[in-house]
Amino acid sequence: MTRKALLPLLVALLTLAGAAGCGLFDDDPAAKAARRPAAEASPAERPPYDVTPLLHPARKYFGVAVDGAPSSMKPVDDFARAVGKRPDMVGSYSSWGDGFNAEGAKNVFGAGGILYVSWEPFKPALGEIADGSQDAYIKRFAESVRKTDVPVAISLGHEMNGNWYPWGTEKTPAATFVQAWRHVHEVFQEVGATNVIWVWSPNVVNPVPAVKLRPYWPGDAYVDWVGVVGYWSSTGAHTFDTLYGPTRRQVAAFTHKPVLISETAAEPGERRRADVRGLLQGVEQDENVIGFLWFNIPKRADWRIQSSPLALAEFKRLIADDAFGFEVPRS
Template identity: 50%
Template sequence: MSFSVRRVRASRPVRALAATLIAGALLAGCSTFSEEGRDQYERGQGEKPGAEGTGEASESAKPEPPYDVRPLLDPRKKYLGVAADGAPAKMKAVEDFAKRAGKKPNLIEFYSAWGDQYEQELVKNSWDYGSVAFIAWEPFETSMKDIASGKEDAYIREYAKSVKELNLPVAISFAHEMNGFWYPWGTKKTSAADFTAAYKHIHDLFDDEGATQVIWVWSPNVTHPMPKVKLKPYWPGDDYVDWVGVIGYYAATGPNTYQTLYGPTMTQIRGFTKKPFIIAETAAQAGERKPADIKSLFQGTAERDDVIGFVWFNFDKETDWRINSGPLSEKTFKQQAANSSFGFDVTKP
């Protein structure tokens, strides 16, 4: 997104928004569990770590196994996601989006501030609707240095225990758009080294608590507003990330094709990881070009096997990003969403 639009969007009231995988076996290496985390998973299934069907634990003592997110990491079809006003606390806006799109979303994003408890009810609401919850976790009230040094460990462990207790899959994107300059965890106040140290520390604490239900998302902004900021220094490593959540909007000015908007960023990222992409936040600004932008988003995503879907920011804030900002935009979105590649049952990916 161009700087001018990004500045406006970055100032949106985040707290108002906050209110708002089991198919065939996959390769073990495709999740970010460490060996210790995998041992925790096997213990949860009543097995000794590394044991293969020994049956040593009695059925009566066998606890509920942790939800295995691995089939959700790289599904056969693509996610059709949405962030919508009041959701998933209330689902009216999601239901309206689904009616207009002609298809239910299967990924629902919402925003949560650092210090908030893990909102189990919102995650459950999403799951009951047929969607995976996707939390953008925004550390406004702390620093990356404090997180990395352990000052926030009690809060992080409490959050992780709550994730484990609920035992439903959840995607978490920590400190998104870290390569931009508009957030306190961005380039003006936080170094790449401090960001990666904080990200890895949070992941390690979740792993230590056995909260393996998380799909870890690393979400840089598209690079064109700050082309000199390289992404590799911000990369925590393949052991710490499941999805690369690229964020980029079709704005009235700036890149206006899939390749020009996302291509340079994805090419740079492919220089250091092969993790699947998901467009973690996107929409098209209202105007004559919006139907073409919607078509570009769907067709570009459909054509790339390494892009597993997108999340549409369906808000009328500062500009009307909603799919129904105009009748032709709504019609185009519904036509494109009819593509069978988009949408699937998250319980049977």
């Protein structure tokens, strides 16, 4: 074909390319971004980490809260050496007003786990969170979570059915708790921080039997897991069912979300070895419980499992089971 004959064909091709909005010589940044492969997209352009595969894990989560983590993973490494298995969830506490610990979340994810944040609204009152007065802070926190782009579990106002926290029964009506929870969740959705697993975490009802849980429930659309906080004390319930059963039976009346024992430990003493056995065997055998998070911090009692050699040996024996240890996908 002669050069003269090729000219009309070239003009036609250029016209078609221009009509499609992606000309051969198009330097428009938006057009370039649209053509860019997903793997090369900037963090702001990529969809956030998809937590869906984490909600119903194939194996049980094994979590721990230790002093110094997750800003440093050395305490987690030390704990892992002591018990013979690396946790795949690391607990942390954040007061309202604190920034999101993005570096800590990346540290945990880099080690194959999920950061669990107990977000504690000591002040202002939940009514000020519900009415939008705190939206600037909530958006900054949510945007940091979104930008970090790793899975994060967040429990807002844990143990709300107790009277020992300002967001609890003594100072905060159940309806206000629900309004605040829903509002925070909605702000996160608006920001696009969908890489969050939302964990609603009441205390076991045993010490507060008159407080019903249903009025505190935000609704299935606002919660991914039910977290149950319950410690094995030397004088309290001493079986898996007597400690957690009454709470779970109440919850089962209004939701069937997966259950995580979101904060627990066994008090030192003669029963500690048996309590460790009751906890780990109970979690392993209950198909509706997806794991537990051990509080390994000395606070009013020495909850560290290493402080009791016999209990440590029992913990180490049982946690070695293949039922524990969920591999967090890289996305």
